[in-house]
Amino acid sequence: GAVVSQHPSRVICKSGTSVKIECRSLDFQATTMFWYRQFPKQSLMLMATSNEGSKATYEQGVEKDKFLINHASLTLSTLTVTSAHPEDSSFYICSAGSTSGGAGEQYFGPGTRLTVT
Amino acid sequence: GNSVTQMEGPVTLSEEAFLTINCTYTATGYPSLFWYVQYPGEGLQLLLKATKADDKGSNKGFEATYRKETTSFHLEKGSVQVSDSAVYFCALSRASSGNTPLVFGKGTRLSVIA
Numbered sequence: 292g293a294v295v296s297q298h299p300s301r302v303i304c305k306s307g308t309s310v311k312i313e314c315r316s317l318d319f320q321a322t323t324m325f326w327y328r329q330f331p332k333q334s335l336m337l338m339a340t341s342n343e344g345s346k347a348t349y350e351q352g353v354e355k356d357k358f359l360i361n362h363a364s365l366t367l368s369t370l371t372v373t374s375a376h377p378e379d380s381s382f383y384i385c386s387a388g389s390t391s392g393g394a395g396e397q398y399f400g401p402g403t404r405l406t407v408t
Numbered sequence: 409g410n411s412v413t414q415m416e417g418p419v420t421l422s423e424e425a426f427l428t429i430n431c432t433y434t435a436t437g438y439p440s441l442f443w444y445v446q447y448p449g450e451g452l453q454l455l456l457k458a459t460k461a462d463d464k465g466s467n468k469g470f471e472a473t474y475r476k477e478t479t480s481f482h483l484e485k486g487s488v489q490v491s492d493s494a495v496y497f498c499a500l501s502r503a504s505s506g507n508t509p510l511v512f513g514k515g516t517r518l519s520v521i522a
Contacts, residue, residue: 297451323507334497334514335452384451388507395440395501397510399452 293319295387297400304375304407312370312403314385320365321387325397326358329382341368375407410435414498414513421488421520429483429516431472431498439500441465441474441481442510446495455483455496488520 294317304310314324322343327335339349339360347360357379359371368387372379382404386397415430433439440459444452456465461476470485481498498513 295451325509332517334512337509340509386452386510395508395510396442396454396457398454399444401451402449404449 293387293398295321295385295398295400297385297403299403300401301404302406304405306376306407307374309371309373310375310405312372312383312385312405314368314370314387314400316366316387316398319387319398321368322365323388324362324368325386325388326360326368326370327384327386329384329402331382335384338370372405375405377407380405380407410439410500410502410511412498412500412511412513414496414516417495417515417517419516419518421518423490423520423522424487425520427483427485427488427492427518429496429498429518431481431483431513433479433481433498433500435479435500435502435511437502438476439502441472442499442501443470443472443481443483444497444499444512446497446515448494452497488518490520490522493518493520 296315298313324341326338338353339347341347341360341362343362349355362368384402386399388397411434442457443455445455446452456467458465458474464473472483495515495517497515499510
């Protein structure tokens with residue numbers, strides 16, 4: 292089956308620093324990747340849709356200058372949390388849709404837990 | 409707009425009990441329907457799916473039937489195990505490929521006790 296990896300799985304950073312999270316589709320090409328944020332015991336909140344070679348589309352209320360998304364290739368999308376603050380601490384999950392997957396399903400990465408101190 | 413409503417949790421069951429997690433949806437046309445499972449500290453895994461009315465998705469003893477007349481996709485398992493403890497998300501997609509975001513329900517936490 293399709294596999295999506297994320298790196299790092301956990302990261303702790305100091306307030307004011309930036310953190311980059313990578314999302315890779317390992318055995319398929321993903322023209323579209325999605326970034327979600329999940330608060331404890333809550334559902335996933337879509338942050339942005341990332342299309343290869345073009346600018347990401349952000350959901351309402353998500354600061355595009357704070358959450359920088361780059362999708363430079365068909366297998367890699369990155370999310371950079373700039374000038375992180377404690378309120379950015381969360382579980383970030385990416386997913387990828389395969390154009391050959393059919394039925395609209397997506398494949399999810401294992402998530403990255405970000406803690407900002 | 410499109411939306412998914414699933415039963416509030418948490419749900420606590422004894423091992424070998426019967427499980428039902430209700431899910432209903434609102435969408436125009438014929439969406440594809442999914443159940444995803446999230447184990448503690450992990451991302452989401454596709455559990456099962458159905459792409460048209462009366463389809464039954466099944467995997468690992470779990471089943472769900474796409475009911476257009478009741479706009480439902482309830483998840484069932486005849487005999488749960490402790491290892492089934494997780495959060496279950498019902499979701500829909502209007503797209504035929506994976507290039508459109510899924511619409512998720514709020515998730516239902518299941519705890520199975522020995």
